[in-house]
Amino acid sequence: MTERGTSTALSYVLTLSIATLLVSGLLFAGSTFVEDSREQVIRQELQVIGEHLASNVEQVERYANATDIVRSASIEQTFPSRVTGSTYDVTLSGGGGDPRLYLNATKPAVSVRIDLDSSSRIRNNADAYADGGTIAIRCEGGGSDDCGGIVIENV
Amino acid sequence: MADLRPRDERGQILLIAAFTLAVIFVALALVVNSAIFTENLASQGEVAGSSEALTYQHQVRQSVTEAMAYANRYRYSNPTSSVQASVDALSEQGAHQQATGGQLVHVGYEGSRSGWRIADNTSGGSTFENESVPVSDQNWQLAESVDRTRDLEITITDESVLSGTKASAFTLEANESTSEIWELRLWSTGGEVVVDVETASGRSGECRVPTGSPVEIDVTRGLVDGQRCHALTRNGTGGDRMWWGTGVSSPYDIWIKNGDQIRGNYSMILRGGSHTGDGLVDGPDSGDDPFRTDAMYSATVEYLFRTSQVTYETEIEVAPGETP
Numbered sequence: 001m002t003e004r005g006t007s008t009a010l011s012y013v014l015t016l017s018i019a020t021l022l023v024s025g026l027l028f029a030g031s032t033f034v035e036d037s038r039e040q041v042i043r044q045e046l047q048v049i050g051e052h053l054a055s056n057v058e059q060v061e062r063y064a065n066a067t068d069i070v071r072s073a074s075i076e077q078t079f080p081s082r083v084t085g086s087t088y089d090v091t092l093s094g095g096g097g098d099p100r101l102y103l104n105a106t107k108p109a110v111s112v113r114i115d116l117d118s119s120s121r122i123r124n125n126a127d128a129y130a131d132g133g134t135i136a137i138r139c140e141g142g143g144s145d146d147c148g149g150i151v152i153e154n155v
Numbered sequence: 156m157a158d159l160r161p162r163d164e165r166g167q168i169l170l171i172a173a174f175t176l177a178v179i180f181v182a183l184a185l186v187v188n189s190a191i192f193t194e195n196l197a198s199q200g201e202v203a204g205s206s207e208a209l210t211y212q213h214q215v216r217q218s219v220t221e222a223m224a225y226a227n228r229y230r231y232s233n234p235t236s237s238v239q240a241s242v243d244a245l246s247e248q249g250a251h252q253q254a255t256g257g258q259l260v261h262v263g264y265e266g267s268r269s270g271w272r273i274a275d276n277t278s279g280g281s282t283f284e285n286e287s288v289p290v291s292d293q294n295w296q297l298a299e300s301v302d303r304t305r306d307l308e309i310t311i312t313d314e315s316v317l318s319g320t321k322a323s324a325f326t327l328e329a330n331e332s333t334s335e336i337w338e339l340r341l342w343s344t345g346g347e348v349v350v351d352v353e354t355a356s357g358r359s360g361e362c363r364v365p366t367g368s369p370v371e372i373d374v375t376r377g378l379v380d381g382q383r384c385h386a387l388t389r390n391g392t393g394g395d396r397m398w399w400g401t402g403v404s405s406p407y408d409i410w411i412k413n414g415d416q417i418r419g420n421y422s423m424i425l426r427g428g429s430h431t432g433d434g435l436v437d438g439p440d441s442g443d444d445p446f447r448t449d450a451m452y453s454a455t456v457e458y459l460f461r462t463s464q465v466t467y468e469t470e471i472e473v474a475p476g477e478t479p
Binding site: 016019020023026027030031033034037038041042044045048049051052055056059062063066067068069070071072073074075076077079080083084085 | 168169171172175176179182183185186189190192193196197199201202205206208209212464465466467468469470471472
């Protein structure tokens with residue numbers, strides 16, 4: 001009867017191993033699922049913020065085109081400073097005549113590109129930059145009260 | 156060899172697993188919350204007031220256009236003060252209206268460019284002759300060395316007077332020299348009125364409207380009876396420019412030829428230049444001869460629109476009925 005304990009020890013080790021395996025699998029799957037979902041949500045949120053900013057850029061462009069003399073034109077909009085816990089920045093790029101907005105989240109690294117309508121007011125080789133938060137799209141003087149270029153900046 | 160450890164020390168794996176799962180659920184809640192916020196952000200429209208800035212600017216432009224038209228027609232002796240008073244009233248009323256929507260608006264008169272108006276508004280229309288030109292009264296120079304023209308309108312009141320052929324048709328001409336000539340000819344085929352244009356570079360086009368009095372031709376806006384006429388705007392698939400005075404250097408002269416081949420009224424506002432010949436009566440006149448008055452060619456107003464998120468400050472130059 002005193003040797004029956006061998007079976008109990010083996011059973012204990014087996015139970016422990018299987019439980020550890022199952023729990024590790026569950027934790028791994030769970031954390032991967034959360035991380036994937038987070039990345040997807042960050043991508044969607046950057047996309048939405050980018051579309052809003054693109055709309056503001058195009059509206060400022062309309063302001064500039066409406067008359068010959070523009071003394072000032074700007075649109076500000078407040079966005080969350082973090083997307084799903086990650087900081088991000090926005091770059092308005094001339095793209096060599098093919099203007100784009102790039103939104104980059106830092107951790108996890110997610111990048112979104114929004115194409116804008118071709119515009120001569122977004123300078124070809126200039127990159128203007130802003131962090132998350134309140135972001136302004138503004139006309140920058142090109143001399144004689146004209147809207148020489150459109151820039152993005154934090155307020 | 157029964158229990159390897161005391162009973163109250165068992166279950167650490169489950170405890171750690173439960174704790175980690177709890178953290179995962181909290182993280183998932185954060186992600187779901189962000190997703191909901193994203194949906195909320197996506198459903199928001201544009202920045203409040205950003206469209207109104209342009210809409211109200213358009214209204215200001217329209218209002219100043221009307222004020223200028225009124226001043227040029229009825230306050231021609233001093234159109235500036237009339238327009239200035241209208242702009243002041245517009246600013247005050249607009250500021251009150253827009254303030255209810257949380258928008259700060261200001262409109263201010265900045266300045267104007269003077270011009271002059273030529274018109275023949277004989278009731279029922281008259282031929283476009285000039286009785287006072289000694290040599291040939293159907294071919295005469297309406298204006299000399301004009302810089303710009305706007306609101307050039309011709310109304311045909313009696314189509315039976317129109318020539319039946321292009322060769323002898325009524326012609327309105329803008330010319331800088333013998334080589335730079337832009338011509339508008341109007342004649343009738345019986346059932347249709349033909350609007351025929353030839354630019355200085357030799358491009359030509361025509362559009363036709365069914366006969367039916369009166370036919371209104373807005374030359375500088377490119378409209379015939381309110382409809383866009385490609386012969387006065389852009390022609391063909393290539394979109395060649397056909398607008399009033401295309402290819403003619405400024406300053407240019409304006410001539411009427413075969414003025415006896417049309418019956419109706421006309422009106423235009425000119426910047427620069429003069430009328431050196433006889434025939435234009437000073438001040439409004441309802442007689443058969445055309446008249447000239449002083450007029451405001453264009454006005455400049457400052458426009459300010461501000462909300463907590465939108466800033467738009469600009470100068471608007473209003474010269475209604477100019478070619479683009």
